[in-house]
Amino acid sequence: QVQLQQSGPGLVKPSQTLSLTCAISGDSVSSDNAAWNWIRQSPSRGLEWLGRTYYRSKWGNDYAPSVKSRITIKPDTSKNQFSLQLNSVTPEDTAVYYCARYCSGGRCGMDVWGQGITVTVSS
Amino acid sequence: DIVMTQSPDSLAVSLGERATVNCKSSQSVLNNSNNKNYLAWYQQKPGQPPKLLVYWASTRESGVPDRFSGSGSGTDFILTISSLQAEDVAVYYCQQHYDIPYTFGQGTKLEIK
Numbered sequence: 001q002v003q004l005q006q007s008g009p010g011l012v013k014p015s016q017t018l019s020l021t022c023a024i025s026g027d028s029v030s031s032d033n034a035a036w037n038w039i040r041q042s043p044s045r046g047l048e049w050l051g052r053t054y055y056r057s058k059w060g061n062d063y064a065p066s067v068k069s070r071i072t073i074k075p076d077t078s079k080n081q082f083s084l085q086l087n088s089v090t091p092e093d094t095a096v097y098y099c100a101r102y103c104s105g106g107r108c109g110m111d112v113w114g115q116g117i118t119v120t121v122s123s
Numbered sequence: 124d125i126v127m128t129q130s131p132d133s134l135a136v137s138l139g140e141r142a143t144v145n146c147k148s149s150q151s152v153l154n155n156s157n158n159k160n161y162l163a164w165y166q167q168k169p170g171q172p173p174k175l176l177v178y179w180a181s182t183r184e185s186g187v188p189d190r191f192s193g194s195g196s197g198t199d200f201i202l203t204i205s206s207l208q209a210e211d212v213a214v215y216y217c218q219q220h221y222d223i224p225y226t227f228g229q230g231t232k233l234e235i236k
Contacts, residue, residue, distance in 0.1 A: 037225075047173070047216060047227035064224040065124075098172050108179065108220060109163035113172035 002026035004099050004114035012093075012121050018086040022099030022114055029075045029082055030055045034104040038073060038084045041116075042095035052102065053082055089121045125149050125219050129228035135236040142204040144231045146217035151197045154221065161221035164193055164202045166213045167230075173216060177202065209235065 008020035022036070029036060035054035041047050051063035053073045063071050072085045086093060096118050100110040126149040136142040144164075152161045160180035165173035175184045177193035180200055190205045204211055212235060217228040 046229050047218075049225040049227070062223045066224070100172075102220070107182075107184070108161070109175040109177075109184070109218070110165070110173070111175045111178075111184065113174075116172050 002101065002104075002112045004101065004112055006097070006099055006114040006117050008097075008117055008119070010118055010120060012089055012119060013123050014090055014121055015088055018084070018089050018093060018097075018119055018121075020084045020097055020099075020117060020119070021081055022083070023079065023081040024101075025080075027101065027104070027112075029053075029080050030077055031104070032056055033106075035102045036073075036075070036082045037100045037102050037110065039098045039100055039110070040093075040095035041098070044092075045095070048095075050084070050086075091121045093119070094121045095119060124224055125152065125222055125226050127217055127219055127226050127228040129215075129217060129231050131231060132229070133232040133234065135234045136204075136207045137236045138209065139206050140236075142207050142211070142233055144202040144215050144217075144233070146195075146200040146202070146228050148198045148200075148219055148221075152219045152221035153197050160196055160200070161219055162193075162195070162200050163218045163220065164191075165216045165218065166211075167216065168213045176215075204233075207233075207235070 003025045005023045035052045037052040038050040070087045075082045096116045099114040101112040130145045162180040164177040167173040181193045214230045
C-alpha cells in the first residue's frame, strides 16, 4: 500500500521560502512509470497544480507558469522523498498543500495523496 | 492553459436517484495517437484530500463502487452516480492531464435533497 507523508511548517512569513517534504512508502521516487506532484487548494484559487518531478532515464520537472519563477521540486533518492520550495511567498500562497502520485502503471490520475498541510503566509 | 468548467456548481439529489455532473474543457483532451481522453474525476470530502474515482474519462479506479461512471470524449464529459447514497455527499472535480499545466474544474457540491 502506497502512502505519502507530508511534513513542514504551517506558518511562513511573507517574502520567505515555503518548504515542504513528501515521504514515500510502498513506491519509489525513482519509479519510471509515475510522477510526483505538488498541488494546492484555497477558497480563492480552488485546486491548483503546481508542478511535478519524474524519472525517465534522467530526472525531469514541469512547473505551472503561475509559479515557475519561484518554485523548485526536487527528488531525494536517499530518503525516497521529494520536496517543494516556493520562494518569495505572499499571503496569496496561503493554502492547503498536497503531494500526490500520478500515472502509476497506466492508471493515469492522481491516485495517492498526502494528508495535506495547511500553510499560512503571515507576519 | 486548458480551462475546465463544471456544471452545475451545486446539486441536490434524493437518495437512490441519479446524479449527473458535467465537465467541459476549453480544448480537446483526446490524444488521437492512443485514443485516450486525459480526463480524471475526483471526490473530496471535508478535511480529506481528493480521491481518484475515474481515469481516462471512463475507467473506474479500483475499489470505487460501480454506481460511479464516467463518459464523454473530446471536450465534454459526464460523471454519473446511478443511485445516490448518503456517503456520496462531497465535492466532485474533473481534471485534465492532457497538457501542462494540469487544471481542475471549480468543483460541484453534491448534497442530499
